[in-house]
Amino acid sequence: MIPVALFLAGLVAGSFLNVVIHRLPAGESVVFPRSRCPVCRAPIRVRDNLPVISWLRLGGRCRDCRARIPVRYPLVEVSAGVLFVWAPEGGDPALVVSRVLLLSLLLALAATDWERMVLPDALTLPGAALGLVLAGPRSDLDLVTSAAGALLGAGLLFALRALWLRFRGVEAVGLGDVKLLLLIGAFLGPAPALGAIALAAALGVLVAGPLLLLGRIRRDTPLPFGTLLALGAGLVFVVSTGG
């Protein structure tokens, strides 16, 4: 019974994350007004706003104009549902809160970077501060390790960014990525944060390499590196905090 209730709570949280993903990069309020179809502006009815179920019943399309509703909506909702069921497994309360917070933020940031190439400061900076605050009560981390993780992670990305700009003249790593590493480092500590960067770089080579060879992208095509960093950090965090 409890896992079902947690899963449902996660679906609702995921539904809110979808609103954040859609509205934050556009500079809109996440609480007001009611949701509208971005294409035809028709207000979304309550019965069409149920997590996952409505998307399936509507065949992934707006009821009014038949515009496609991205598969990201049900994906984020189900991911948050699974997260809420997993988070309480064998962790102290601060770790459980950290799991919910960090992975929700990474989910949202992965989506905003993928869709709009932005990593909103409104998510990364308060998130990093919360990571530091939660490090104290966590049994697997402490404030100094957390701060070291944030500074080392962000410092390394800032150095990478500077090198790339200097030698290639392209902004391969944005300032948003640097701030994302403040968040990741604060929750993971130094060594796992470096692991997350290495994993993201490896994923980038694996994904971009074949696309480059096939001529689907060019050397200067901007890639959503933040999405890869969020993915890498999420994987490293889940593995390293067990459960």
Ligand SMILES: [Zn+2]
């Ligand atoms: Zn519509």
